[in-house]
Amino acid sequence: MDGLVVIEVCANNRLTPEWLSEIEQRLPGAAVLETDCTNTCGLCQVRAFAYVNGKLVHDPDPAKCVEKIEDEARALLRWLTSSEDEKGAP
Numbered sequence: 001m002d003g004l005v006v007i008e009v010c011a012n013n014r015l016t017p018e019w020l021s022e023i024e025q026r027l028p029g030a031a032v033l034e035t036d037c038t039n040t041c042g043l044c045q046v047r048a049f050a051y052v053n054g055k056l057v058h059d060p061d062p063a064k065c066v067e068k069i070e071d072e073a074r075a076l077l078r079w080l081t082s083s084e085d086e087k088g089a090p
Contacts (some may be wrong), residue, residue: 004029005073005082007050010038014048014062023070029081030073052076 007023009015011034043049047056048065051078052072059065 005031005053005076006077007032007052007069007073009034009050010044011036012044013050014044015050015065016062019062023066023073027070027073027077037055046050 002021005027007030007065017034020034023031024030024032038044038051043058043066047058047060048062049059050065050069052069053076055072056058057065057068057072
């Protein structure tokens, strides 16, 4: 079930590799992809951010950003793994 939710992070981001590996451990089904640049010029200089299945998630505080990333990823995982009768876009 790995990779249902892709968390894309710029290598210059304010999020540490430890935080990112913890996300993968806590959220089976999520995969963190670190890229050289996400073409979000300048954002990595002022706040922590990631793209969660293409949606920008950010916060000036890296710890709060990790919480927001995990919340978004959990919501997507619930939606992706729910039955057809329960589905409503997150």
